[in-house]
Amino acid sequence: MIRRMEPRALAIxxxxxxxxxxxxxxxxxxxxxxxxxxxxxPDQVADRVAFLAKDRGVAVLVxxxxxxxxxxxxxxxxxxxxxxxxxxKKCGLPVEYVDERLTTMEAxxxxxxxxxxxxxxxxxxxxxxAALILQSWLTSRRAARxxxxxxxxxxxxxx
Numbered sequence: 001m002i003r004r005m006e007p008r009a010l011a012i013x014x015x016x017x018x019x020x021x022x023x024x025x026x027x028x029x030x031x032x033x034x035x036x037x038x039x040x041x042p043d044q045v046a047d048r049v050a051f052l053a054k055d056r057g058v059a060v061l062v063x064x065x066x067x068x069x070x071x072x073x074x075x076x077x078x079x080x081x082x083x084x085x086x087x088x089k090k091c092g093l094p095v096e097y098v099d100e101r102l103t104t105m106e107a108x109x110x111x112x113x114x115x116x117x118x119x120x121x122x123x124x125x126x127x128x129x130a131a132l133i134l135q136s137w138l139t140s141r142r143a144a145r146x147x148x149x150x151x152x153x154x155x156x157x158x159x
Contacts, residue, residue, distance in 0.1 A: 007059030010052060011134035012087065013100065013126055014063070014080045019045050020126030022134045023056050028141065031134035033127035042083055046090040053091045061093050064100030064133040098137045100129070 006028030013020035019037040024030065037048050053061070063084040066074035081097075088095040110128060 008057050009060045009062050009134060009137065010049070010056065010058040011062040011098075011130040011137070012049060012064070012084065013130040013133055014083050015126055016076075018126045020128070020130035021049070021052060022127060022131035023052070023058065024134055024138055026057075028138055031131040031138060033124065033131040036123065036126045042086055045083070046087045049087040050090040053093060058091075058093065061088055061091065061095040062134055062137045063087075063095055063097050064130070065097040067099050096137065098133050098140075100133050 006024070006026065008026060009024045009028075011020075011022040011024075011031065013022075017038065019040075021034045021037065022031045023034050025032065034052065037045050040048065049061070052058070061084065063080065066076050066080060068074050084095050084097070
């Protein structure tokens with residue numbers, strides 16, 4: 001089976017203090033944690049995201065959208081959307097949103113299992129959370145494509 005090249009995606013996990021960044025591979029299979037942007041203004045974050053997007057040949061931004069456990073909109077969602085749109089405008093790229101519930105907790109669990117110190121985990125958690133957000137998006141896209149190729153109509157989450 002020949003794999004087709006996929007447009008690369010860059011994921012952003014906006015936090016109150018740090019912003020996690022991850023990028024997909026050229027086959028659209030794997031997400032890789034890239035960096036954490038810390039202590040920057042929204043304009044500086046948008047500039048860094050634009051640089052990384054251009055440098056990595058990215059075609060779409062994928063942003064973790066905060067939601068409450070019951071699925072309702074989280075209080076920080078409007079701020080995240082505003083920051084994401086600022087990055088998208090700076091990059092000239094479309095933005096897609098992914099439910100980010102529990103990604104930071106899952107990232108913490110993965111890093112804790114690595115057996116490293118709390119300080120080591122703190123430096124990495126946001127970019128690992130971004131990679132989990134991106135991996136979820138990549139998996140969802142592959143599943144939707146497989147259903148389409150098999151002639152199965154899209155589910156309610158895809159319409």
